[in-house]
Amino acid sequence: MHNPKIFIRGAGSQAKVILEILEVLKQECAGIFDDNPDIKEVLGYPVLGRWDPSMISEDARMILAVGSNMIRKKMAETMGCEWISAVHPSANISTRCTIDPGTVIMAGVSINTCATIGSHAIINTNASVDHDCRVGDFVHISPNAALAGHVTVGEGTHIGIGSSIKQGVKIGKWSVIGAGTVVIRDVPDNVVVVGNPGRILKNNV
Structure with a gap:
């Protein structure tokens, strides 16, 4: 059975917590998107740069790791992704x-x-x-x-x-x-x- 790749947007503290949840669940994160070019990795997972939908497959799943409620709303409404909890x-x-x-x-x-x-x-x-x-x-x-x-x-x-x-x-x-x-x-x-x-x-x- 094919498991779709999981990506995270946001490379701050929320990402660390979510990454560890995925690890406990034995679900691998394929990469993280973040607007800050100085962040290259989080807990050993690669930061792929700014959000670019062309870098993920159609069956990929996303999680937002952003503390601001308003920014999460704006991202969720504009990214057009399949989301997982x-x-x-x-x-x-x-x-x-x-x-x-x-x-x-x-x-x-x-x-x-x-x-x-x-x-x-x-x-x-x-x-x-x-x-x-x-x-x-x-x-x-x-x-x-x-x-x-x-x-x-x-x-x-x-x-x-x-x-x-x-x-x-x-x-x-x-x-x-x-x-x-x-x-x-x-x-x-x-x-x-x-x-x-x-x-x-x-x-x-």
Whole structure:
């Protein structure tokens, strides 16, 4: 059975984590694309230069290793690739959840029953997504963040490290939840929320 080659776009810290996930899964990365000409390799894997679709075959699969939610969105919408997800085998993921293509799930993550995770999201180390949550496309849930049941997170929002989201809360699109924030009420689009309890610090536009 033919296994399509896997490529990564982005040669920063996210690429290191994704490469090690692929190694654990025994899936080989054929190369990395990055705009920085000074980066020649990452963890021994070759950096092939700027993104060039002519360098990959039609059946190749791509993963974005980019921390910025907005940049991931722009890349995903313009590259026209087939995407795969990378899920660390230590993650505890319900068989009744759904994960869309392009999403990366790091070590120690828990995703409970009937949760849905959109495309090109990052669920980072030891984060917890409980039952019936809805996590949108291009979301980043940082390490040790915890979402209780029935939480909704809109497209492009960043949930900061160690933050806690109360059950049933709805968080809008392209907002930022600061590190350690405790969110106990709904959050609109395009705001920055900090503190315990969380309060809107400023607009994020």
